[in-house]
Each structure stands twice: as C-alpha cells, then as structure tokens.
Amino acid sequence: MQTGFTVPLPEKRIASNGVFGMIFVLATEAMFFAGLISAYMVNRANVMMWPPAGQPRLPVEATALNTIVLLASAYTLYRFRQKYMADGSVQGKSTSMLITSIALGVIFLAVQGSEWLRLISFGLTTHSSIYGAFFYTLIGLHGVHVLAGILILLYLWYTIKGLKSHEDAGNRIAVCSMYWYFVVAVWPVLYYLVYLS
Amino acid sequence: MEISATHPQSFWSKYVFSTDHKVIGAQYTLMGCIMAGVGGYLAYVFRYNLAFPNAYIPLFGSLSAQQYNSFVTIHGMIMVFWVGMPVLLSGLGNFLIPLMIGTDDMAFPTLNMLSFWIFLFSAIVLLSSFFVPGGAFGGGWTMYPPLSAGGYLNHNPEFFKALFSGTSMLILAVALELVSMLMGGINFLVTTINKRAKGMTIMRIPIVVWFIDIAAVIFMFSVGPLVAGAFMLLFDNVLGTGFFDPARGGDPMLWEHLFWFFGHPEVYVLLLPSLGVLGEVFPVFSRKPLFGYKPIIYLALISAFLSVLVWAHHQFVAGIDPRMATFFSIGTILISIPFAGMFLSFMATMWNGTIRLTVPMLWAVGFVGLFLIGGLTGLYLGSNTFDIYAHDTYFVIAHFHYTLFPDIFFGFFAAVYFWFPKFTGRSLNKTLGKLHFWLTFLFFNGTFFLLFFNGLAGQHRRINDYSYFSLVMKEPYITFEKICTISAIALILSQFIFIYNVVVSFAKAKQGVKNPWESATLEWLAESPPPHGNFKEYPVVYRGPYEYSLPGASQDYLPQNIQEEPVTNTKN
Numbered sequence: 001m002q003t004g005f006t007v008p009l010p011e012k013r014i015a016s017n018g019v020f021g022m023i024f025v026l027a028t029e030a031m032f033f034a035g036l037i038s039a040y041m042v043n044r045a046n047v048m049m050w051p052p053a054g055q056p057r058l059p060v061e062a063t064a065l066n067t068i069v070l071l072a073s074a075y076t077l078y079r080f081r082q083k084y085m086a087d088g089s090v091q092g093k094s095t096s097m098l099i100t101s102i103a104l105g106v107i108f109l110a111v112q113g114s115e116w117l118r119l120i121s122f123g124l125t126t127h128s129s130i131y132g133a134f135f136y137t138l139i140g141l142h143g144v145h146v147l148a149g150i151l152i153l154l155y156l157w158y159t160i161k162g163l164k165s166h167e168d169a170g171n172r173i174a175v176c177s178m179y180w181y182f183v184v185a186v187w188p189v190l191y192y193l194v195y196l197s
Numbered sequence: 198m199e200i201s202a203t204h205p206q207s208f209w210s211k212y213v214f215s216t217d218h219k220v221i222g223a224q225y226t227l228m229g230c231i232m233a234g235v236g237g238y239l240a241y242v243f244r245y246n247l248a249f250p251n252a253y254i255p256l257f258g259s260l261s262a263q264q265y266n267s268f269v270t271i272h273g274m275i276m277v278f279w280v281g282m283p284v285l286l287s288g289l290g291n292f293l294i295p296l297m298i299g300t301d302d303m304a305f306p307t308l309n310m311l312s313f314w315i316f317l318f319s320a321i322v323l324l325s326s327f328f329v330p331g332g333a334f335g336g337g338w339t340m341y342p343p344l345s346a347g348g349y350l351n352h353n354p355e356f357f358k359a360l361f362s363g364t365s366m367l368i369l370a371v372a373l374e375l376v377s378m379l380m381g382g383i384n385f386l387v388t389t390i391n392k393r394a395k396g397m398t399i400m401r402i403p404i405v406v407w408f409i410d411i412a413a414v415i416f417m418f419s420v421g422p423l424v425a426g427a428f429m430l431l432f433d434n435v436l437g438t439g440f441f442d443p444a445r446g447g448d449p450m451l452w453e454h455l456f457w458f459f460g461h462p463e464v465y466v467l468l469l470p471s472l473g474v475l476g477e478v479f480p481v482f483s484r485k486p487l488f489g490y491k492p493i494i495y496l497a498l499i500s501a502f503l504s505v506l507v508w509a510h511h512q513f514v515a516g517i518d519p520r521m522a523t524f525f526s527i528g529t530i531l532i533s534i535p536f537a538g539m540f541l542s543f544m545a546t547m548w549n550g551t552i553r554l555t556v557p558m559l560w561a562v563g564f565v566g567l568f569l570i571g572g573l574t575g576l577y578l579g580s581n582t583f584d585i586y587a588h589d590t591y592f593v594i595a596h597f598h599y600t601l602f603p604d605i606f607f608g609f610f611a612a613v614y615f616w617f618p619k620f621t622g623r624s625l626n627k628t629l630g631k632l633h634f635w636l637t638f639l640f641f642n643g644t645f646f647l648l649f650f651n652g653l654a655g656q657h658r659r660i661n662d663y664s665y666f667s668l669v670m671k672e673p674y675i676t677f678e679k680i681c682t683i684s685a686i687a688l689i690l691s692q693f694i695f696i697y698n699v700v701v702s703f704a705k706a707k708q709g710v711k712n713p714w715e716s717a718t719l720e721w722l723a724e725s726p727p728p729h730g731n732f733k734e735y736p737v738v739y740r741g742p743y744e745y746s747l748p749g750a751s752q753d754y755l756p757q758n759i760q761e762e763p764v765t766n767t768k769n
Contacts, residue, residue, distance in 0.1 A: 031417075042448060
C-alpha cells in the first residue's frame with residue numbers, strides 16, 4: 001500500500017539485501033568449517049598413527065570421481081545463470097542446466113551414502129575410533145550442507161518462473177548459487193584433508 | 198516503497214506473529230526479562246544456600262549438592278545467553294536500528310520473526326532440561342569435558358536417552374539460541390548497509406547502531422567454531438564419538454579452545470551495545486556533542502579485532518604452553534586500552550556539559566563507575582601470574598559480575614528509561630526510577646564487593662557448603678557471605694519497583710510526547726509509539742547525530758533531519 005513517502009530510500013546500493021545476507025551467512029559458515037577443520041588437525045597431530053590400526057581405508061578413487069561430479073554441478077549452475085540472464089525475455093526460459101546441477105548434487109549425496117554403508121559394514125563407525133568420529137562428523141556435516149544446497153536450488157527452480165522482473169530473477173539466482181558455490185568449494189578442501197593427506 | 202502496515206490487524210498478527218521490528222524487539226525484551234526472573238530466582242536459591250548451608254530455603258525447599266551445581270550452571274547460561282543477548286543485542290537492535298537510520302523495517306522481516314520463535318523454542322528446551330531424569334546440567338556454564346561428555350562412560354550410548362539428558366539439551370538450547378541471534382545479526386547488518394535514509398552516511402550513524410553492528414560482526418566471526426564444538430560435544434554424548442576423550446585420542450583442551458574462541462568475544466558482543474547506549478545518553482544529558490565520535494568507532498573496531506585474540510586467558514591453569522599464556526596475557530591487557538579510550542570519551546562528553554541528572558543519565562553514570570571496578574580487577578586477572586592464584590575463586594566471580602552486571606542491567610535500564618517514552622508513548626515515574634537506581638546500585642555493591650575479599654582468602658566457587666572448610670570459611674568471611682546473600686535478595690526485590698513503575702505507567706493514559714529529552718537522533722521524529730512503518734515519510738539527514746549547543750544555531754540542539762545553517766560543526 002502506497003503511503004506517500006516523498007523521499008525514497010537510496011536506490012544506489014553495492015549489492016542487494018539477499019546478496020549481503022548470504023555473504024554474512026557464508027562468512028559464518030566458513031568459520032564453522034574452520035572450527036571443525038582445526039579441531040580435526042589438532043586431534044590428528046596428537047595421535048601417533050593416522051589412520052589408526054584396524055580401521056578401513058577410505059574410498060579415495062570413488063570419492064575422486066564424486067568430487068568431479070560436485071565440481072561439475074557448480075559449472076552447470078554457472079552456465080544456467082549465464083544463459084538465463086543472457087536471454088532478455090521473461091517467459092519460457094530453459095532451466096535444464098539448473099536441473100542438471102540439482103541432479104548432480106543428488107548423485108553426489110547418493111554415492112556418499114552408499115560409501116558410508118560400505119564403510120560401516122567394514123567396521124568404521126562414529127564410536128570405533130576418533131578417526132571414524134572425525135570422518136563422519138566432517139563429511140556428514142558437509143553432506144547436510146549439500147542437502148541444504150539442493151533444497152535451496154529446488155526452491156530456486158520452483159520460484160524462478162513466478163518472478164516478473166529480470167533483475168529479481170538475477171538476484172535470486174545470484175543468492176542461491178552463492179550458497180551452492182560455497183558448498184562445492186569447501187568439498188575439495190575436505191577431500192584433501194580427510195581422504196588424501 | 199510498499200509497506201504492509203496501514204491495514205487493520207488482529208491481535209495475533211499485531212502482537213504475536215508480527216514482522217514489525219518494534220514488536221519483535223518488545224518480544225525479545227520481555228522474554229529476556231522473564232528469563233532474568235528465572236536466573237535471578239536460581240541465584241537467590243544458591244546464594245541463600247551459601248550463606249545458610251543446609252537451611253530451609255523460602256520459596257524453594259532444601260538444595261542438594263547436585264541441584265546447587267545445576268543452578269549455578271544454568272544461572273550463568275541464562276544470564277549470558279537468554280538475558281544479555283536478547284535484551285542488549287536483539288532487543289535494542291530491533292528497536293533502534295530501523296528507527297535510528299530512518300527506515301520502515303528490517304531488511305528481512307520474516308527472518309526476524311523466525312529468529313524470535315527459534316529463540317523462544319531454545320528457552321523452552323533449556324528450561325525443560327530441569328525436568329528430565331538426572332536434572333539440568335551441572336558441570337559449570339562453560340560445559341568443560343569430561344563433565345559434559347557423557348560418551349566417556351558409555352561408548353555406545355542409547356541415542357534418545359542420551360539426547361534427552363540435561364547435557365544434550367543444554368547444548369541443543371545453546372546452539373538454537375546462537376542460530377536465532379545469527380539471524381538477528383544478519384538482519385542488523387544488512388539493514389544498516391542497505392536501508393539507511395538519504396543523507397545517512399556511515400559517519401552519521403548513531404553510535405549505538407554502530408556498536409550493535411560491530412557486536413554482530415564479532416558474534417558472526419566467533420560463533421562458527423563454537424557451533425562446530427557444540428556438534429562435537431553433542432556427538433560425544435549421543436553417538437559416543439570421543440572427540441574430547443584422551444583415552445581414545447581425543448583432546449579435552451580442544452573444547453576449551455572452541456568454547457572460549459566464542460566465549461570471550463561474546464562478552465564484547467554484550468558490552469558494545471550497552472556502551473552504545475551510553476554513547477546516546479551522555480550527549481543528550483550533557484547537551485554536548487559526543488567527544489570523539491570517529492575515534493570511538495575506530496576504538497570499537499580495534500577492540501573487535503583484539504577480542505578474538507584473547508580467549509586463552511580463561512585457560513591459564515588448564516595446562517597451556519606458558520609462552521602462549523604470555524601472548525594471551527598481553528592481548529588481554531591491550532584490549533583494556535580501547536575500552537579505556539571509550540570511557541574517557543564519555544567522561545570528556547560530560548566535562549563542562551550542562552548535565553541533566555535524569556534517570557537514564559543516573560544509570561549511565563552508575564554503569565561507568567561500576568564498570569571501572571570490573572575493568573581494573575580485569576587487568577589483574579589478565580596477568581597470568583595473578584590469575585593462577587585467583588582462578589575459579591570468588592575474586593573472578595566478583596570481577597565478572599562487576600563487568601557484566603553493569604553491562605547487562607545498568608545498560609538495559611539506561612536504555613529502558615531513555616527510550617520508554619518513545620516506544621510506549623507513556624512516561625515512567627522519575628522518583629520511582631531514581632529509587633530503583635539507588636537501591637540497585639547499593640545492593641549490587643553489597644552483593645559483589647565483599648566477594649573480592651572472600652576470593653582472595655581462597656574461597657572456590659564450586660563448593661556448595663563451606664561449613665566443612667573451616668580454614669577458608671572463618672570470620673569475617675562468614676559474615677561477608679551473609680551480607681552478600683541479604684544484599685542479593687534485596688537487589689532482586691528492588692527490581693519490583695521497576696515492574697511496578699512500568700505497570701502503573703501502562704494503567705495511565707498515553708501522552709505521546711515525541712521528544713521528551715530534546716534529542717537529535719532520528720527515532721525521536723516518529724510518533725510515540727511509532728506506528729508500523731515508523732515514519733510518515735522517510736527523513737532526510739543533513740548532519741551527524743550529536744549536534745547539541747551549536748554556536749549560532751536557532752535552538753539548543755539540531756535534529757539530524759533539519760536543514761539549517763550552520764549545517765554542521767564537525768566535518769562529516
């Protein structure tokens with residue numbers, strides 16, 4: 001309802017509310033992962049043998065492929081934004097790249113889940129050793145973030161058709177994909193620290 | 198600009214499920230006051246037990262050792278996370294930020310509403326932990342393992358049984374509360390960045406808004422590691438992970454680092470909004486511009502930076518490397534410099550001013566006086582040599598309460614007496630306000646000053662019945678304990694004057710005085726109480742927030758929105 005505000009708020013902004021909000025969310029998330037990773041490094045430095053004796057080896061190769069899947073999902077999301085914003089019209093634009101990203105995210109989670117089931121059957125559980133505890137905590141909390149990212153992308157896919165203006169759509173794509181890029185960017189770090197080193 | 202405010206609203210959408218920043222601020226403040234009542238009641242019970250061991254406690258009964266531990270723990274938790282945070286950060290932030298920067302509401306009103314409901318849920322989780330088998334957690338508010346890690350005893354715990362234990366519920370409640378505050382903090386920052394009125398450049402933002410935003414930044418920077426640690430501690434309890442169990446390669450010190458990495462910046466998160474209130478109150482009642490507006494902001498930024506470099510001063514006796522202890526000692530003593538600078542600025546603001554000793558001014562001056570004692574004893578404790586002696590004694594308790602009690606309660610009451618006419622359109626009785634101040638001031642000192650001596654005599658804070666330790670519990674310390682307890686009861690009773698004052702003011706008719714203190718910031722332009730949407734039209738800002746006693750101006754003060762020459766006496 002218009003109430004006759006004579007002077008509008010400043011139009012010129014560096015970025016939209018959503019983008020700024022997401023920057024702060026991601027800064028906090030980055031500190032969250034920094035806390036987890038530093039805890040992991042500290043505990044690991046305390047232990048003589050890593051991984052401890054009698055604990056199964058992690059699936060390095062399968063997860064390498066899975067890493068590529070996740071990185072590819074970021075690329076398809078990037079392509080989606082480019083194509084969507086290049087087309088000036090509002091109606092009938094393709095979201096196939098977005099759906100590809102979501103599908104790749106789901107594949108990533110499914111592969112992780114099946115790997116977990118195998119590891120559990122080999123005797124790596126949260127209470128079998130500190131090694132297992134850190135593995136499931138770090139990878140699991142990242143997995144929760146991937147799940148949240150998938151939900152955010154589904155929300156984007158579901159709502160983007162309803163947005164009338166080109167600018168609003170671009171803004172929503174930017175905010176949602178920032179979160180996905182973050183989730184993807186954290187993964188190689190975790191992969192290197194947990195699986196490779 | 199769309200505002201949704203002008204249509205009539207039902208009671209539920211207006212006062213309960215509201216997205217209006219003022220209603221949410223009121224909800225937070227009210228909830229904080231209720232929780233302060235709970236925290237005060239717990240304090241009354243264990244203080245009574247300390248002075249009169251094993252006596253029957255009126256309004257409670259007799260207190261077991263386990264209950265004593267739970268009450269001390271939950272008292273600390275409540276006062277920091279469920280009183281200080283909602284009242285100072287969320288309450289003040291919600292009330293003040295949109296009004297002071299001249300806008301209609303927060304950047305994300307729905308997120309704002311959600312943040313309150315998560316906060317309410319966290320409080321319910323916390324309080325219901327008293328009623329689970331085993332009672333509320335009693336291992337100290339810092340939740341150090343091994344006391345907080347049930348998984349030590351049981352490597353494969355029953356998930357749900359472990360989840361509904363006092364420990365797990367406390368961890369969950371804290372994590373939820375932090376999420377709620379995080380949502381609020383994001384809102385504050387985005388609102389301040391993107392929704393300022395025309396002409397409100399960043400060096401014209403009132404100091405309280407600056408400080409709340411800096412507090413939100415400190416909070417966001419430090420909260421992540423604590424949430425990570427909370428997950429790990431929760432998993433230790435419910436999944437048997439053993440992150441903090443040395444027998445399985447874990448490290449109990451790790452929790453202390455993760456906790457204090459947040460826990461120490463947290464006290465500055467609580468302190469800065471309160472100092473911001475002082476920054477508003479002193480210029481108005483001294484009729485002078487704030488002394489050193491820009492330097493104060495820079496000092497706050499420096500203190501924000503230093504605040505994340507001092508956390509290990511809580512761990513001097515926990516076995517950290519002495520070289521590291523020296524580093525943290527130096528950092529701790531350094532951080533007193535920016536705060537000393539701020540307090541000196543506040544005093545310089547009063548210097549040669551036309552001081553109006555109103556009720557909010559009394560609370561503000563009282564804050565400065567009491568905080569001085571807390572700050573100076575903090576210098577001693579910051580040095581690791583002295584801290585090793587004083588650690589965990591009543592000296593630390595007294596120091597902590599001399600900083601956080603003025604911070605949370607004096608800061609809060611200064612703000613309430615100052616902005617009450619604005620947000621309710623009613624006024625509080627001055628005589629009762631002054632009585633409230635003097636009784637609180639007197640009994641606060643009565644409660645905590647003597648504890649410094651008990652602490653130096655070697656009394657340790659975790660012992661519920663000192664009658665077994667006649668070497669440290671002798672005269673005059675027994676009398677000191679009793680004086681403390683009686684003062685604490687009187688301190689709690691004094692707060693009923695305030696409740697009475699508020700209730701009476703609501704029974705009277707609305708006066709709707711717009712600007713009772715002749716203050717220059719933007720919130721005083723709106724109606725009292727401000728309607729949903731705040732301003733009839735967005736104000737335009739022409740000058741900084743503290744233009745009092747301007748030479749050559751037509752009146753004693755120049756509101757920020759009035760265009761008049763001389764436009765400003767500071768180069769902004």
